[in-house]
Amino acid sequence: MADEGTYINHYQNVSICISYCEPTESFISLLKVKVKDKDAQTIFDTIVKELESKNIDMTKISFTGFDDASLFSGEFSGVSAKFHIIEVQESLLTLKSLFNFINRSSIGLARFNDVQTLMKHPQLKLIQPGDTRWLSYSRSINAAIRCYEPLMITTGTYS
Structure with a gap:
């Protein structure tokens, strides 16, 4: 789960929390992002970089949660859609490989x-x-x- 807020210093703070399969939740980071860079790709890249720096395997993420702000929840270009692309692409590649293994x-x-x-x-x-x-x-x-x-x-x- 991630959320952002812009403060008087013209920086956008992005907070990241993770829930594990066990009933555990951890606060990961509070990151500063310049307001002029407030776009979904920058925030997505910032979150991914931070998770990778904490040795969190991006392929094991099975769910992402964000508020309803279009920056995060936008269906095509929001941060959530960018995480969704990672999950779906891997599944579709597996489906194609399965088809090729059988039918080719x-x-x-x-x-x-x-x-x-x-x-x-x-x-x-x-x-x-x-x-x-x-x-x-x-x-x-x-x-x-x-x-x-x-x-x-x-x-x-x-x-």
């Missing part, structure tokens, strides 16, 4: 189909995610969810 190899595709047959699972196909339309990602995700167990067995990650 005749052996992988045959193995996937065989696993579905052995499990008496409906013969479903993965849908290639597209880079230009969110709807194609939705269809790809839904297909992967419907085939989850056969996919895990095919890729050797089922436990």
Whole structure:
């Protein structure tokens, strides 16, 4: 969670707090940012730099929380959207890799189909995610969810 406020000295203070999976919360920092640099990218970069200096792994962040100010909560260019991009991009890259692993190899595709047959699972196909339309990602995700167990067995990650 982060918030900012501008003080009389023309600096913007940014506070950062972190909640861990355990019921623990830590105050991380109170940072000064010049008011003229008060834009989402500068604040995002400042937060990331501070978290990295504290050895906090950015890939393990699963949720961010900010107030409703557009600087933080703006859907496309707010600080929150910039954190969201990190999380979503990694998930979509995994989805693309999964599709390529199964469908770009005749052996992988045959193995996937065989696993579905052995499990008496409906013969479903993965849908290639597209880079230009969110709807194609939705269809790809839904297909992967419907085939989850056969996919895990095919890729050797089922436990």
